[in-house]
Amino acid sequence: MRLRNIPGAREAIETSAWTIKNPEMQKGNWKEVFGNENPIRIEVGMGKGRFIMTLAMQNPDVNYIGIEKFSSVMLRGLQKQDELQLPNIRFIRMDAENLTEVFGEGEVDRIYLNFSDPWPKDRHAKRRLPSRQFLERYDYILKKDGVVEFKTDNTDLFSFALEELEESKWKLVACTRDLHNDSVMNEGNVMTEYEERFSSMGNPISKYIINRDSN
Numbered sequence: 001m002r003l004r005n006i007p008g009a010r011e012a013i014e015t016s017a018w019t020i021k022n023p024e025m026q027k028g029n030w031k032e033v034f035g036n037e038n039p040i041r042i043e044v045g046m047g048k049g050r051f052i053m054t055l056a057m058q059n060p061d062v063n064y065i066g067i068e069k070f071s072s073v074m075l076r077g078l079q080k081q082d083e084l085q086l087p088n089i090r091f092i093r094m095d096a097e098n099l100t101e102v103f104g105e106g107e108v109d110r111i112y113l114n115f116s117d118p119w120p121k122d123r124h125a126k127r128r129l130p131s132r133q134f135l136e137r138y139d140y141i142l143k144k145d146g147v148v149e150f151k152t153d154n155t156d157l158f159s160f161a162l163e164e165l166e167e168s169k170w171k172l173v174a175c176t177r178d179l180h181n182d183s184v185m186n187e188g189n190v191m192t193e194y195e196e197r198f199s200s201m202g203n204p205i206s207k208y209i210i211n212r213d214s215n
Helices: 009-015 030-034 050-058 071-084 096-102 122-127 132-141 155-165 193-200
Strands: 040-044 063-068 089-093 108-114 142-152 170-176 206-212
Touching: 009 071, 009 089, 030 040, 030 063, 040 050, 050 063, 050 071, 050 089, 050 108, 063 071, 071 089, 096 132, 108 132, 132 142, 132 155, 142 155, 155 170, 155 206
Parallel strands: 040 063, 040 108, 063 089, 108 142
Antiparallel strands: 142 206, 170 206
C-alpha cells in the first residue's frame, strides 16, 4: 500500500506533547514518564492508533505506548489524542528494529502486533515483525510472564510466524485462523482499521498469543 505524504506531519509529531523525543533516553525509566507503577504495553506498528487508543480508554490502569515509523500515519493518532487527552498513552516515531535501545530488560508486559507488513520476499524475512530476529528483541524487553499478541489477514505471514516458533523458546498460548468465528479468542477483541476492512471483505483473521517456555 502506498502511503500518502502529509506535509508538516513530521513537524507536528516533533512538537506534540504526546510523542516522546529521544526515546532511548527513557530506557529503563518508562514508569517515570507516566508517573505511576502501572503495567506498560506497546503496539509495534500502531498505524492510525485506533486499536491502542481503544485499549487505553478501556484500561485506565495500564500504560500504553504506540510505535509507528511513518509520520503521516501516526499523525492521525495524534490528532485523535488531542481530542481525547488520554493520560495513559504516549507515542514514539521510530523503527521497530531499535526496540532494545528504547526499552530496558523486562520493562514491557505485553506486545501487540497488528496487520504487520508481510515483507513477502524471502530475503526480507528478518524484517517481518513475527520473525525470529524480532522474537529475540521481544524476549529482551518483555517481562518473564509477558505475552505477544499477533493478528493478520495474511495467511502466508501467519504460517511463517508459526514456523518461527518451532525452534524458539516461545510457545503458543492460543491460536486461531478464523478469529471472528472463534468465540473464545474473539471475546473482547478490539478491531483495528485494517481488521474491520479486511474482515468486511470476507478475509478470515488469524491470531496467536505466545509466551516463553519456562522450562
